[in-house]
Amino acid sequence: MKTYIENGTVIAWQDGAHRVMERGVVVVIEGDSIVAVGVDVPPPGDGDTRIDASGRIVMPGFVNTHLHVTDTLYTKGYLEEASNLSSQARETNYGALYKTLPAVRHAIDPEAQVIAAECAFAELARTGSTTVVELGYDYEVGGDGDISITERVAQVAMATGLRCYSGPRYRAMHYGHAPGGKVWYEKYSDEGRRRFRDCVDYCIGWDSRYEGRLRTMLAPGQIDTCDPEMLRETRRVANAHKLPVQVHAGQSPNEYERIQSEYGMSTVEYMLDTGLLGPDCLIGHGQIMTRDGDMASLKPSEVAALRDSRTTVVHLPWVKARRGGVINSIRKYRQLGIRQSLGTDTYPFDMFNDMRMAATVCRIVEHSVDGASSADVFTMATAGGADALGRPDLGRLAAGCKADLVLVRADTFKAAPSYDPFKFLVLCATGDDVDRVIVAGRTIVENGRVLAVDMPAAVARLNEAARRVRSNIVD
Numbered sequence: 001m002k003t004y005i006e007n008g009t010v011i012a013w014q015d016g017a018h019r020v021m022e023r024g025v026v027v028v029i030e031g032d033s034i035v036a037v038g039v040d041v042p043p044p045g046d047g048d049t050r051i052d053a054s055g056r057i058v059m060p061g062f063v064n065t066h067l068h069v070t071d072t073l074y075t076k077g078y079l080e081e082a083s084n085l086s087s088q089a090r091e092t093n094y095g096a097l098y099k100t101l102p103a104v105r106h107a108i109d110p111e112a113q114v115i116a117a118e119c120a121f122a123e124l125a126r127t128g129s130t131t132v133v134e135l136g137y138d139y140e141v142g143g144d145g146d147i148s149i150t151e152r153v154a155q156v157a158m159a160t161g162l163r164c165y166s167g168p169r170y171r172a173m174h175y176g177h178a179p180g181g182k183v184w185y186e187k188y189s190d191e192g193r194r195r196f197r198d199c200v201d202y203c204i205g206w207d208s209r210y211e212g213r214l215r216t217m218l219a220p221g222q223i224d225t226c227d228p229e230m231l232r233e234t235r236r237v238a239n240a241h242k243l244p245v246q247v248h249a250g251q252s253p254n255e256y257e258r259i260q261s262e263y264g265m266s267t268v269e270y271m272l273d274t275g276l277l278g279p280d281c282l283i284g285h286g287q288i289m290t291r292d293g294d295m296a297s298l299k300p301s302e303v304a305a306l307r308d309s310r311t312t313v314v315h316l317p318w319v320k321a322r323r324g325g326v327i328n329s330i331r332k333y334r335q336l337g338i339r340q341s342l343g344t345d346t347y348p349f350d351m352f353n354d355m356r357m358a359a360t361v362c363r364i365v366e367h368s369v370d371g372a373s374s375a376d377v378f379t380m381a382t383a384g385g386a387d388a389l390g391r392p393d394l395g396r397l398a399a400g401c402k403a404d405l406v407l408v409r410a411d412t413f414k415a416a417p418s419y420d421p422f423k424f425l426v427l428c429a430t431g432d433d434v435d436r437v438i439v440a441g442r443t444i445v446e447n448g449r450v451l452a453v454d455m456p457a458a459v460a461r462l463n464e465a466a467r468r469v470r471s472n473i474v475d
């Protein structure tokens with residue numbers, strides 16, 4: 001039994017790049033994989049399924065390499081325009097990161113986390129993310145770090161039909177915001193280590209379940225909230241069990257100064273020193289990796305460390321841009337030969353939005369359209385993420401790859417007349433244009449509707465939970 005996707009405009013992977021195939025190209029799926037992409041494929045036989053993709057762009061699903069499903073939806077209305085609080089805030093929004101976000105997280109109970117996860121995963125699927133990297137909670141928030149919450153959230157992702165890398169976060173200390181703008185750090189006694197062990201056990205025990213749709217990831221919370229021993233231990237476990245690692249780093253000038261004052265090193269030097277960097281390492285944000293936030297200021301030794309280790313920087317352009325922050329820049333990282341991918345981090349969980357932001361922000365800071373072409377950004381959002389996860393079988397439409405595809409409507413006022421599909425997808429389309437989503441050969445979104453989730457009921461549950469959370473927030 002095969003599935004034939006016919007008559008669409010196909011973005012196929014050929015000779016190391018995405019290429020647009022205008023006419024006659026058929027994608028053939030068998031089981032959870034693509035077995036052929038081309039014009040000369042054997043015709044469908046009796047019993048094979050045919051999907052007519054007329055008026056559709058057939059593209060690989062997004063590999064969304066950084067997001068949080070359990071708390072993001074409850075930050076709506078709190079975080080977007082929260083005061084910077086500090087005269088040192090600059091573009092990095094100390095107040096939102098160090099005060100508002102912890103305040104909201106503390107108010108979220110375990111049940112509310114699972115309810116939010118259901119809505120977030122559904123929205124991710126609906127808008128074309130087929131692989132999602134979900135970085136779970138820090139331990140002290142909502143349920144005292146009980147790993148069963150992570151297990152339930154993973155089950156929700158699987159029920160939605162997505163492919164998910166699940167990374168429950170751990171750390172050795174937490175931080176907050178003192179009056180006057182100073183950020184304080186407080187070490188946990190035993191709880192941080194206990195949480196670390198639970199997370200490692202979960203990662204080892206749950207990896208590759210659900211026919212491999214569920215994978216796990218080590219997620220030391222933030223570079224400045226883990227101690228060096230925790231980071232070194234993370235590297236040992238990652239190597240022993242072949243698990244990828246993602247850490248938040250380059251989030252704020254405060255973080256950069258903290259690493260400098262505590263360890264006498266830059267952020268990149270510290271990551272190199274603790275052994276964290278590697279082809280399996282993802283840096284979430286990667287925005288303030290130098291004192292001035294300009295990647296042109298990286299020392300040659302830092303560039304070599306990031307480039308030669310094949311570490312990936314995960315850009316999250318929207319969450320910063322909406323508060324006035326910029327990555328400076330995708331073009332510079334590219335010129336330095338440093339691998340890059342893309343993620344949504346916050347809502348809307350719509351990779352089309354982040355592709356557009358990535359391209360636009362880069363063009364603004366560089367005063368140029370060079371270095372962030374639509375095709376470049378599309379590649380970051382698909383194959384770039386797949387490479388970060390060590391998955392050449394994701395983020396691409398080619399024989400041998402997993403059958404993770406998205407059909408985007410191109411028969412609309414917005415899309416007509418048909419022109420360069422990359423420019424349409426990056427500069428014009430949104431998740432609302434997604435018609436069908438297939439993961440591991442199975443349709444999980446049809447006519448723009450997530451098949452596994454009753455949206456009105458899920459939204460009602462979310463609104464109810466949000467009322468409870470809001471009443472619990474202590475500013």
Ligand SMILES: [Zn+2]
Pocket residue numbers: 066067068135248284345
């Ligand atoms: Zn994050």
